[in-house]
Amino acid sequence: MSTTDASRPAAGRFYRKELVALLDHCVRVPLTLLLAPAGAGKSTLLSQWQSGGESRAVVSLNLRPADDDPVRFLRRFAERTRAVVPAFDTSWFMPFDVAELPPSSIADALFDALEQVREPLFIVFDDFQHIRSPETLSVISTLLNQPPADVHLIIASRTQPSFDVSRLRLDDAVVEIGAADLKIRREEVTALNEGLGGTALDEGELAHLLTITEGWMAGVKIALLAAMRSGMQTLQDFDASQPELMEYFGHAVLKGLPDTARTLFMQSSLLDSFSAELCDQVLQSDRAARLIEELTSRELFLIPVPGKPGWYRYHALLKDFLRARVAIDMPDCIAPIHRRATRYFVRQQNFRQAVWHAKRAGDDSLFIHCLEQAFDYWLREGYTAHILDWAETLPDSVILSRDELSAPLISTLTLSRRFFRARYYLDALKEATRTGEAAWGNHARVIDFLEMHLQLFQHDTDFMEGANLSLLMESSGHRDIRAFSLAMVAYYHLQHGRLESALAFSCQARDVLLRLGHHFTAGYAGLITALANHQLGHIGEAVAFINEHFHGTSRDCPTWSLWATGMVVVLYDQNRLEEAQQLCEDLLPMVSSASATEVISTVYLTLSRLQHLQGKQKPSERMLEKLLGILQLGNYQRFVNMAVLEMMRQAFTTGHWARLDAVAERFDLAGWVAENAARTPPTYSQSWERKGLAAAYWLIANGRLAEAEAVLQRLLAVVKAAGIMTRASIIEANLLVITGKGLSASEQAKRVDELITRYGLLNINRSVFDEAPGLASLMQRLWGSGALMLPDFYTELFPSVFDAAPANDPLAVDPDSVLTPKELEIFELLQSGLSNAHISEKTGTSVTTTKWHLKNIYSKLGVSSRTEAVLRAAPR
Structure with a gap:
């Protein structure tokens, strides 16, 4: 028993109040499991819990490899228990001849001995991963099948104990505290740093430290100690090459692993995440599933990937350590693993991983070929950011030498409204030569299409003024270019209000694009279909179409932003304003630089209008000004005029005449x-x-x-x-x-x-x-x-409009009975919508006098503003 004051931890420690409270739940169950990798803070938590203010009987054993002998383990347990609880009678339990008895008999004897204890007893086994003896594990398992009253077992281990706890889980009779629970939090890092005597951390240093260590207690402490020795810059450079970390991982992680598990453990670090199937194919293993099960049972910093059952990743620092060891111990395996991984991920159409591995395989031909496939796939699916990111790593000469790279890049730059860069690459591509008549013919068609694509999106309604659209379609011999051209023509018709034509072309385009696998552009064609139906007044059809695709599209799919934009219009028109606002706020971070202008304008205009309805005038105005700034990138006069209309509407409905006149000018x-x-x-x-x-x-x-x-x-x-x-x-x-x-x-x-x-x-x-x-x-x-x-x-x-007790009740008084003739004259002009200046001009009074009259009018009528006076007054 202990009476240590837990509120005063030793130097370099901090009190984990919430976790101690969680561990206190052990009093309600027969078994509590603390399962986490080395250095996660299990022993520290147990120590803090045991040194708490409560008086309790605790039998605590810190186990060592030698304790894997059943006789030694049970003898140590009996001796420690007798020292803590005198009521534990060893005559009931003699663990010196256990080799002669079956585990069930030993468990029965232990049960009988523990039953003699008349007070709650807590048995703590720390570092339980050392216990592998079947006899010992069987004794504990049998004991837990029918645990003694008021006996609570607490096991802390790096590995999952080799006995079944499923029945206890089903009965809610086990408390489990894992690595995620033990992660160190921001305020705890600050407390630990202060306890160590380190220099105060700023927000950036604190965030970086938590990111690189992923909240791993030992990693945080090692990093802080390194910073104390070598300066705060050490935190920015902290990685798995730190000698303390290399020693720690070598001792706590690699030591004791069988050779086959050790090889898979190290080589799988070359993969960002992995499954048994991936390891079998890429690492050429034939029993990866069993080996991964072995590794996960040892709590070796394998972290399950959320949403991908059977997939794992390593802690970032451990991954770096293992990759460094692979480079030293087995360098010849690295390039072949990356090549096999490239082929595997290409088959899976996971081109982010495929390109990453192709780059590290050291094979330029493989890398470029993989990147060509990736650019094509990413353009089809709408992952424009991936294209832009990888294009930054390539010399222009490489991009321009291959249409399979340059064409998707120029299309992406156009769709992302980076028109000057698109123009640069397109002009350079026109100068590039291709050998062979067929190659040059395809090259020329690609250039023609890219030119029209850029013109359409940069110049909006001025695009192809008077052009022969049927000629465009006839000249698009390449099937992909023809499919894109159909969508371009549909959008062109929508811009110019030719809705039936827009509808016909967009439906045809969507059908062709889906057959060709161009899912993102097919989604854009679908949005054109919905917008055309909406503008034609086919509201039911448009709403049903948008609802179907919005709810049927995953949020992480690029086409989701297209359908979500259509859904914003639907929700707003249906007066579901809170839902519309939430969707706008979800979309806002997505549409800043990689979305069509139609999408951006819809989101900004709707959000501005919603803010205006909430009385947030300044944020609403800022939203419109930001939209105008975005629109400066191209010739977007129709979108500019949409913003102008909203500015005027807001000023008009709030009676903000000065702003209205300023916008008009x-x-x-x-x-x-x-x-x-x-x-x-x-x-x-x-x-x-x-x-x-x-x-x-x-x-x-x-x-x-x-x-x-x-x-x-x-x-x-x-x-x-x-x-x-x-x-x-x-x-x-x-x-x-x-x-x-x-x-x-x-x-x-x-x-x-x-x-x-x-x-x-x-x-x-x-x-x-x-x-x-x-x-x-x-x-x-x-x-x-x-x-x-x-x-x-x-x-x-529309409850805000058709309310039985409307917000704008009729005036409580008759203006004729309370206003002077002059005030009545001014009030009638006010109802006609005249500004103060025009009222003054009509009545022959100064603007100051007009304002004074209006103030009196508002007071007599019981209203607070010009708009309220107009809305609440009956027609005159």
Whole structure:
């Protein structure tokens, strides 16, 4: 028994309060197992637990190899128990003639002796990995099958004990503490360093130390001691070459391994992770499964790979140590192992591992051939980052000498919006020569395709203006190029509002691309299909298509980001704002530099709008400015105008007139109005339509309602002609809000009914409410008064709009009864959407006086802002 104060650990130690508390659970079960590699802190934890403040009977044996003799083991146990617990009567248990008795009889005698102890007894066996004697193990196993009352066995070992504990596990009668539990935490590293007297660690040094040691206690301590001797730079350079680590691993890990297990143990370190099948094929073993089982039972720093049953990896420091030993002890095996591993991983289509091994095989021909296969596969699957990373390691001369490397790289640079680098390689590729007529013909077709690919993504809607698209398709003789061309043409039609053509080409492209194994581009073609259906007003079809592929695609697959982008649109339109925001936040780190601009814009615009709805004005504005910065990389005027529209919408709905005027001036909305006052473009343009709607907001805010109506009518005519129903519903909703102000409630309800009939109830969604400011409050008022009939499922979908107790209740007072004639005049102009400056101009008062009147108006009406006053006031 001990009364040591555990709150004052010795120098170089620290008290592990949470683990001691976990070990305290041993009082509830007959068996507690501490299984972890050497140096994980098992003995330290046992010592701290035993020296705790509680008074308990503890029999503790630190075992040695000599204790593997049953007579010695049981004699030591009996002597130690008798010294700690006088009630343990050795006449019941005489372990000196165990060789003459079967283990069951010895276990029975031990059980009877322990039964005489009338207080809780804790038996601790440390370093139990030394016990392999079948007789000893059988005695303990038999004892655990029917454990004595109030006897609790605690076993600490580097290896799994060779007796069955499955029944105890099923009965929840065993506590298990493993290597993951024993990992040292940040605050514990700081405490250990202070106890050793080391220099304080900054955050970077602390994080690096935890990364390289993976929380292994002994590794952390060795690194800290090395830093005390040689300076803090040692932590940055710390690796398995440290003499203390080499000695430690050599003694604690390699010593005692059979030759066959030792060979597999060392050679498998050349693999990042491994399974029995991989070892049999690459290491040319015929019993890898049994050997791996042997190694895992010894707790030799083999860590299971999450999500891959049967696969393991080594602790990073041990892996480095073993690779160094392989280079010394068996250097001739290294290159052949890497070559076999390359072929194995190519067959598995695991090209990250294949290329890594090919590079280390020292065979340039194998490496380049493997990289060509990898670039093709990664482009098909959308792993663009892998292509970019490996391209950085290659000389330009190597890349440009092979179309199998240069073409995927240029396509990847284009898709990642690195247009200047794509142009550099493409121009250099045009100068490259190829021998043979067939080779040159293929080379020329590749160049033509890459040029069109770059033009499409860099110049957006300006791409191929007036070009003959059928000629493009006819000239694409190579099947892969033709499949890509189909997707390019589909996207081109989508950009220009030719939705039926976009739908036809995208469906054809997706079918061909899937057959050819181009899964990422097939996903992109599928997204075009969904967007075309959505814009055509085929909402049910678009939503079902996106839902199916989003939920059927793994998150770690590159195409997930495509379907997730479509899902953002679906969730937002359905008013599932929290889900939309979570998905946007999940996507944001993925789309910074390796996604199509359509994806990036959707994520940034939606997240900005969500932040604006939450009243987070500054973050919302920053999101839009960041998007504009990204769009500077190419000729992306339509995406810029989408951002402009959102800026104007946010300023308009919050009554932030100064910002509204600033955005209008920055993007020359007055110039757009002047240029388009009497001109309608011959074909639909997304860029023109979005900027036109932004201009309409600006005109309404300035009280120029007739001009705003004319702009909206012009937009509506073009959008309807293109069949883009989602945009037509938004524009027509804006017209309804403007022209319906002076109408009776019944006439307003009639117009809303006509809007719903034309576009379908589900097409009047969250986006329509957002981009047609005033529609939500109008429909709410009409519904609340009974003038507008709507089904319950629809009003329940938009609770913030159709609330029985709406946020924007009608004014509690009649403006006519509380406002002065001058204030009434100003209030009517306010309802017309005029800015302070225009109200002042109309009323002949200064802006300061107008603001003073508005302050009085808000006070008398019981509102706090311009927007609230307008939304809550009945039409006049």
